Amino acid sequence: MRQELDIDSLVRHRIRALRLARGWSLDTLAERTFLSPSNLSRIETGQRRIALDQLVPIARALDMTLDQLIESPNDQDVVIRPQRIDGRGTTIWTLAQERSPFGMSVAKMRITTAVSSIAQLGVHPGRDWFTVLSGTAELRLGERTILVQAGNAAEFSTMIPHAIGAHEGPVEILVILSHDGERAHLQHTNGGVGDRD
Structure with missing residues (x-):
């Protein structure tokens, strides 16, 4: 009661x-x-x-x-104990108990692989957003490579072939992904954040 x-x-x-x-x-x-x-x-x-x-x-x-x-x-749901996923060149920590009501998930990534060594650029419906916590990220969007430094953020259409890698040393980013982005980027890791076969 x-x-x-x-x-x-x-x-x-x-x-x-x-x-x-x-x-x-x-x-x-x-x-x-x-x-x-x-x-x-x-x-x-x-x-x-x-x-x-x-x-x-x-x-x-x-x-x-x-x-x-x-x-x-429910106070038990306040503290999140991130699940760590290690892959070749990428470590991912999921930072939410479950996907948000808006179908988004949050993760922290540490990437050591340069974008040039990612085999294939990913494409999926939606938009991705990330902010760089430390280091410099290389964002490959189609033919362009954009450097995103610590403290800056990027948001882009994921229908453009894309990948995120490290520039001259490890980079740590915080990402917000749609359901399609989560499937593409978080379920498998093969170095950097690109297409996952």
Whole structure:
């Protein structure tokens, strides 16, 4: 019973916090949910029990899934113990318990292989993003080679043949990948970040 009350209180707090973060009044949220401002006020303050038929339009209006809105807090999920994957010229640490609700995954990579030694450039749907933590990355995009130094980031269409390698020494990068990028780059490692056969 106590856990149910805690989740109820958390959901009420989330609704109010998300509404305020968007700069919305109760009237604005009411217009988007087709609920009255007084009902929303009572929901946020705990004076009214939250019903499922109210949560669905509230979640939709706040651009969230119902699961995200009512997600139970679990302190055990806070600390991530990265899974280490070693390959020829690349070490990868996955930095998320599971893929995010938006289908993205996060990983830290240490690459020692130059982009010139990557056998084949990768192509997959979506976009990749990375930031260089230390060293200098060589980003091969089609015929171009772009140097990305520590502190800088790169974002690019992954429909362009591409690979990421090290320039004059090891490079460490933090990457955010779509599901297709994860399959292409994280499931196998063969030196650098290019196509994985």
